[in-house]
Amino acid sequence: MIDHLRNFNQGRFDIVTGSAQSGKSNKLITLINSFLGDKHELNNNLLVIKHPYDDKETASNISSFKKRSINAIECETADELADMINENITHIVVSGIHLFDKNIIDLCNELVMSNRIIVASGINLTYEGKPYGSMAELMAIADKYEIMVARCGFCDKYNAYRTQRIIENGKEKFQPRCLVHYEFKGRPDYNPHLINQEPSLEAIVGPMFSGKTDLLHTRYNQIINKDRVTIFKWIGDNRYSNDQVVSHNKDGIPSIDITNTNDIKNYLKKNKQINSIMIDEVQFIKGSYELVKELLYKGYRIILTGLKRDFRREPFGYPDSEISKILTLATEITNMYASCYRCKHPATETQRIIMENGIWRPASFNDPIVLVGSEESYKAACRLHHKMKDAPTNRYSNRFNKIKI
Numbered sequence: 001m002i003d004h005l006r007n008f009n010q011g012r013f014d015i016v017t018g019s020a021q022s023g024k025s026n027k028l029i030t031l032i033n034s035f036l037g038d039k040h041e042l043n044n045n046l047l048v049i050k051h052p053y054d055d056k057e058t059a060s061n062i063s064s065f066k067k068r069s070i071n072a073i074e075c076e077t078a079d080e081l082a083d084m085i086n087e088n089i090t091h092i093v094v095s096g097i098h099l100f101d102k103n104i105i106d107l108c109n110e111l112v113m114s115n116r117i118i119v120a121s122g123i124n125l126t127y128e129g130k131p132y133g134s135m136a137e138l139m140a141i142a143d144k145y146e147i148m149v150a151r152c153g154f155c156d157k158y159n160a161y162r163t164q165r166i167i168e169n170g171k172e173k174f175q176p177r178c179l180v181h182y183e184f185k186g187r188p189d190y191n192p193h194l195i196n197q198e199p200s201l202e203a204i205v206g207p208m209f210s211g212k213t214d215l216l217h218t219r220y221n222q223i224i225n226k227d228r229v230t231i232f233k234w235i236g237d238n239r240y241s242n243d244q245v246v247s248h249n250k251d252g253i254p255s256i257d258i259t260n261t262n263d264i265k266n267y268l269k270k271n272k273q274i275n276s277i278m279i280d281e282v283q284f285i286k287g288s289y290e291l292v293k294e295l296l297y298k299g300y301r302i303i304l305t306g307l308k309r310d311f312r313r314e315p316f317g318y319p320d321s322e323i324s325k326i327l328t329l330a331t332e333i334t335n336m337y338a339s340c341y342r343c344k345h346p347a348t349e350t351q352r353i354i355m356e357n358g359i360w361r362p363a364s365f366n367d368p369i370v371l372v373g374s375e376e377s378y379k380a381a382c383r384l385h386h387k388m389k390d391a392p393t394n395r396y397s398n399r400f401n402k403i404k405i
């Protein structure tokens, strides 16, 4: 559990995302003003960047619908952005991070590792409903999330988490839409028995030992009508039978063991009363992104837990990280911290440890997943104390001075 008396002792990456007209720019301006304190003038420590294709009408400044604006430097590539980081820069604000090239992932990672604070706004999904650019991976390496919400432009009733592209009188328009009224090619049919509820997806993410499953159980206990909710628990892929689910009831929390997405689909087919589903350890389930996407647009309320990064600090399953893509679909992301095994500060990472002849060492990037004749285990660590031998370098490695915190 977190020792709340200790501060965050490392760099941080905050992502602001959401639908069109949800106030992302306004939120970014509020955050910039909070960095600046009372002075309200850009000082040497702050770099405010805007991608030129992000809101083309307001070149060189970030402006919101509330008519607030702040000066920004236009920048088109991750390399250009890297060139602007000097030793004084401690805070970086990026508007339109979804428009940058793939190198932005490595760049953000290196900047956070140098203890800098990044705050970025970006569009999570394209209007076809797919993760936008590198947003999925960026969301996996982020630490904090603000999912901004507009009101659905179609029903004016539910919250809008999506952006609908509309052609009106030959002109392209973008309208915020709720999950019920958002249309895209291949959208699954709405489940008729779920028609009266607003679908939602809460992702509870964080390193190992951060209490994700405990929070899932708390969410379960908060649900009044228990007949309509089921917890699915991944139990590994070492069973022979694929179409059998086993149920447990521990501490009054029933759960269903599953090994693949079909187990969940079959269970829901047989149990039509279910309107809310919970999934524990979603990162292990192959096909989880497509499953979660389908169930969400069918109208289910979903709460899931998952490891968003592996012990290498890479998005879990990288380069095809399903949990990263799930984060782009979320209506709420709850980020959990553990306690660092060395300094007790909030831990964002999972440390893999190898025990050989009674002595433990940090795992190497290249250590095989199964090590014969040795034992492996995991601890939670802050970035400062997360150790990994033979970590691969990227184009920005060792480029930035470490900021003292």
Ligand SMILES: [Zn+2]
Binding pocket: 152, 153, 154, 155, 156, 157, 158, 177, 178, 179, 180, 181
């Ligand atoms: Zn709607």
Ligand SMILES: [Zn+2]
Binding pocket: 340, 341, 342, 343, 344, 345, 381, 382, 383, 384, 385
């Ligand atoms: Zn630590």
